[in-house]
Amino acid sequence: MNKDKTLHKDIRKDFPILSKKILKTKDLVYFDTAASAQKPQVVIDELNQFYKSHYSNVSRGVHTLSVESTLRYEDARKKIQSFINAKSENEIIFTKSATESINLVAQTFYDKYMSTGDEIILSLMEHHSNLIPWYFLRDKYGVVIKFANITESGEIDVNHFESLITPKTKIAALTHLSNVYGSKIDEKVSSICKRNNVAILLDGCQSAAHLKIDVQKLECDFFVFSGHKTYGPSGIGVLYGKENLLDEMPPYQGGGGMIGEVTTDKVSYAELPAKYEAGTPPIAEAHGLGIAIDYMNNIGIENIINHEEELTKYAYEKISELDFVKIYGDGDNRNSIISFNIENIHSHEVSSFLDVEGIAVRAGHHCCQPLMKHLGVNSTSRLSFGVYNTIEEVDIFINALIKCKEFFIK
Amino acid sequence: MNELLKELYQEIILDHGKEPRNFGECETHNKSAHGHNPLCGDKVSLTLFVDDDDIIKDIKFSGEGCAISVASASLMTEKLKGKKLSYAENMFKDFTDLVKGTEDSLSTIDEDDSLYALKGVKDFPMRVKCATLAWHTFKNALKE
Numbered sequence: 001m002n003k004d005k006t007l008h009k010d011i012r013k014d015f016p017i018l019s020k021k022i023l024k025t026k027d028l029v030y031f032d033t034a035a036s037a038q039k040p041q042v043v044i045d046e047l048n049q050f051y052k053s054h055y056s057n058v059s060r061g062v063h064t065l066s067v068e069s070t071l072r073y074e075d076a077r078k079k080i081q082s083f084i085n086a087k088s089e090n091e092i093i094f095t096k097s098a099t100e101s102i103n104l105v106a107q108t109f110y111d112k113y114m115s116t117g118d119e120i121i122l123s124l125m126e127h128h129s130n131l132i133p134w135y136f137l138r139d140k141y142g143v144v145i146k147f148a149n150i151t152e153s154g155e156i157d158v159n160h161f162e163s164l165i166t167p168k169t170k171i172a173a174l175t176h177l178s179n180v181y182g183s184k185i186d187e188k189v190s191s192i193c194k195r196n197n198v199a200i201l202l203d204g205c206q207s208a209a210h211l212k213i214d215v216q217k218l219e220c221d222f223f224v225f226s227g228h229k230t231y232g233p234s235g236i237g238v239l240y241g242k243e244n245l246l247d248e249m250p251p252y253q254g255g256g257g258m259i260g261e262v263t264t265d266k267v268s269y270a271e272l273p274a275k276y277e278a279g280t281p282p283i284a285e286a287h288g289l290g291i292a293i294d295y296m297n298n299i300g301i302e303n304i305i306n307h308e309e310e311l312t313k314y315a316y317e318k319i320s321e322l323d324f325v326k327i328y329g330d331g332d333n334r335n336s337i338i339s340f341n342i343e344n345i346h347s348h349e350v351s352s353f354l355d356v357e358g359i360a361v362r363a364g365h366h367c368c369q370p371l372m373k374h375l376g377v378n379s380t381s382r383l384s385f386g387v388y389n390t391i392e393e394v395d396i397f398i399n400a401l402i403k404c405k406e407f408f409i410k
Numbered sequence: 411m412n413e414l415l416k417e418l419y420q421e422i423i424l425d426h427g428k429e430p431r432n433f434g435e436c437e438t439h440n441k442s443a444h445g446h447n448p449l450c451g452d453k454v455s456l457t458l459f460v461d462d463d464d465i466i467k468d469i470k471f472s473g474e475g476c477a478i479s480v481a482s483a484s485l486m487t488e489k490l491k492g493k494k495l496s497y498a499e500n501m502f503k504d505f506t507d508l509v510k511g512t513e514d515s516l517s518t519i520d521e522d523d524s525l526y527a528l529k530g531v532k533d534f535p536m537r538v539k540c541a542t543l544a545w546h547t548f549k550n551a552l553k554e
Contacts, residue, residue, distance in 0.1 A: 023414070348450065348476035349419075352534055356412045364450040378451050378474050407415070408424070408477075 011299065012388050014040040026358025029393045034179055034206055034337050034384030035362050037231045039292075046291045047233060050284045058283055059257060059274065073283055076290030077273070083293050084223065085214040086240055090272035093239040093246070094281050098205050099129040101224035101239035102173070104276065105201055106133035108249040113199075114170050116142040121164050121172040121198070123148040123156050124374050125180060128367040130173050130203045144168070150374060154181030154329030162192050171199040176223070177207035180366050180382065181329035182312070182337030184211065190219040199245070205229055209386075210308055210336045212301050215240050227285060231387075232292035236285035239276070246272055253278040296387075304387050308336045311385045315394045322398070324405050328375060339366070339380040342401070345408045347381040353407060354381075357400040417530035418537075419477070422485075427477030432487035436468045445473075445547030447539050452479045456547045464495040471544060478528070478537055483544030485524050495552065501525075502545050508532075509541045 012018050015038050020028045030038060050072065056065035058073045074089075081089045095101045120134050124147050137143045146169075148161040156174065172193055177184050185202065193200040201222035204213060208225035215223050222245075227236035241249075251258055251269055255278030260268035269275045296304060315338055316331050328339045342350055351363035362382045365372045372378065383397065439457035446453050452475030459468040469490050471483045486505075490498050500518050505525055507513035511532030519525050531541045 023412075346476035348478065348537065348540060352418065352537060353415060355534075356415050369451065372451065378453075407419070 012390075014042070014295075015388050016041055016044070018388060022358040023356060026356075027396075029357075029359040029389075029396055031383035031385065031389065031393070031397065032360045032362050033209075033386035033389075034229070034382065036228045036234070037209060037386050038388065039233070040231055040295050042295055043232060043288050043291050047284055047288045050287050055284065057280055069283055072287040072290070073281070076286040076293075079290045079293045080238055083213065083297070084208075084240055085216055087216065088243055091240055091243050091246065093241065093273050093276045094286050095237040095239055095276075096235055096282060097237040098203065098224045098226040099133075099237070101222075101237045102130055102201070102203065103133040103136075104239060104252040105222050105224075105241070106137055106173075108252050109171060109199070109245075110137050110141060110143070112249045114141075114143060117144065117168060119144045119146060119164075119166060119169045121146050121148060121161065121169060121174075123161075123174050124150045125154070125156075125178050125368060125371045126173070126175055127179055127203065127205070128369070129205075130175065130201075131370070134173060147370075148174075150371070152330075153333070154178060154183045155186060155333065156189060158186050158188050158192070161189060165192070165196045165198060169196065169198050171201065171221075173201040174203065175206070176202040176204045176218075177211065177335055177337075178329075179206045179337065180339045180368050180371055180380070182206075182334045182339075182384075183329055184333055184335060187218070194219055206337065207335075209296065209304070211305065221245055227289040227292070230289065230292055231295060232289035233282075233285040236282045236289050238289075243272065246276070251275050251278070255279040257281075299387060307387065308385050308389075311389055311391065311394060312336055312338065314391055315383065315385075315397070318394060318398045319401070322401060322405075324409075325401065328380060336385040337382060338384075339382045341377060341380050342405055342408075345405070347379040349408060350381045350401075350404055353404040354397070354400055357396070357403075359397055359400055361397075414530065414533050418534060420527045420530065422524060422527045423477060423481040426481035426484040430471075430480050430484035432470045432484065432491070434470050434472055436470045439468070441551045443547045443551035443553075445543050445550065447475075447479070447543050449539065450476075452476065452540060452543055454479070454483050454544050454547050456483075456544065456551050458548075458551055460495065466490050466493055466495065466498060471547075475543070476540055478531065478540040479543050482528055482541045485528070486544045486548065489523075489525060490548070498548070499552075502549055505545055506542055509538050 017038050054068040056069045058070040077089050077092045080092050138145050146164045149157040151157050199221040202220045204223050204225040209230040221242050223240040228234035258270050258278040324343050326341050347363035364379045436457040436459050439459050441458040444455050454473035456471045461467050469487045504516040504519045509531040528541050531537050
């Protein structure tokens with residue numbers, strides 16, 4: 001506990017935005033890292049420095065700046081490879097967002113491995129970005145989508161999931177860590193997929209900065225995450241795919257950088273990873289993400305996990321003591337995210353009230369409308385933690401929540 | 411308590427948010443529309459009966475949402491009942507200006523008006539959509 005406190009005291013100094021005053025008087029309590037993480041000074045500085053001293057297009061020229069940019073861009077790829085323990089850097093594709101990563105897989109996986117009537121399994125708690133790309137396939141090609149149930153505690157019902165698999169099931173696309181419940185996927189799901197020869201995509205947007213990621217241990221075929229939720233810039237996403245699959249699947253977009261040879265009659269494609277990176281990629285953003293990964297590694301992923309576990313546990317206990325608050329999901333298997341509602345107060349009111357107290361929480365459906373329907377609610381409030389949050393901030397939040405209830409329910 | 415919050419959640423807003431007036435569906439209606447705020451999931455359904463002289467004879471709403479969006483819909487129905495459509499359209503403009511804080515001079519809403527209670531929304535830019543959802547739905551109903 002003591003060690004932990006020293007840890008985050010120093011860490012807060014790394015994030016200049018944390019000294020901002022909300023409404024000129026209130027200290028910022030940033031509990032919305034699940035929507036987007038704040039950026040450490042080193043990432044901000046490196047982006048600046050990159051544009052000042054090294055910037056040019058990548059993989060195209062032979063001049064000095066092109067080389068300097070390309071080296072940094074490819075270096076970021078290597079850092080990500082090691083960060084998620086991929087076998088090869090060819091398995092790391094840069095995209096503009098995790099959303100684009102999923103769209104890429106949906107389209108190209110279908111093109112290579114699926115046809116009308118084949119089946120996809122999703123869960124009821126997927127983010128819209130892991131629903132709509134698959135809905136496109138349903139609408140365009142007549143594939144069938146099945147939804148795995150969610151248990152009361154906020155996890156995929158593994159037995160139900162397994163019962164959905166048929167010989168026509170080709171892929172399952174599931175959240176690695178729920179952005180509403182904070183629950184981590186049961187590792188059995190991957191082995192069930194493997195046993196049944198079903199490919200699996202894990203949406204790692206909420207896990208990449210909060211759990212130790214090892215794509216080989218996870219036994220996933222695809223893993224996606226975004227830069228901006230991992231203390232890096234927005235405008236960059238990552239797709240991990242097993243090399244044999246990425247090799248076999250067709251390209252997603254056509255353009256510069258993804259070609260082997262072009263004539264007026266035909267085109268051959270570049271080798272991995274360039275095959276999937278048409279057009280000028282987010283260059284500085286990739287570099288920024290590499291720096292953000294260095295930053296997390298310097299703190300130590302284990303330290304980050306321990307710190308956030310302690311915060312989550314403490315907050316869960318404190319909120320549970322408030323009889324007017326309903327928490328969604330239970331206390332075990334919960335990582336850095338707590339969604340809740342105050343009885344008879346809409347989440348908008350809660351969020352506006354907390355905002356005036358300097359506290360940033362997310363209100364709304366969290367891009368999970370099917371899950372909201374399943375829960376029988378219109379919206380929830382959500383607090384989510386990052387490496388910079390503290391126990392003291394949780395106490396401020398709890399006091400504000402009590403005041404909020406008193407304000408609206410007299 | 412913070413002044414901005416007091417301004418936002420005036421008694422009348424909390425009252426209409428909890429016990430909305432004109433809630434339901436008009437027995438007979440000739441105009442209707444559904445409104446939806448895709449960012450937060452708030453919903454409103456509006457039915458109106460407009461007579462041959464363009465007078466809004468009846469107006470009701472249903473739906474779900476936060477106190478601001480429900481109160482705004484409730485206050486809107488109270489205000490619009492009995493009004494001529496041309497006047498109602500001016501009111502739409504005045505109201506949206508008021509909650510965005512871009513009003514110059516208001517021709518249809520004065521400081522004693524119940525709608526004026528929603529002025530506090532201007533200090534919460536993310537809530538403007540909550541306050542204007544019912545009004546945009548009204549606008550859409552007229553397009554039918």
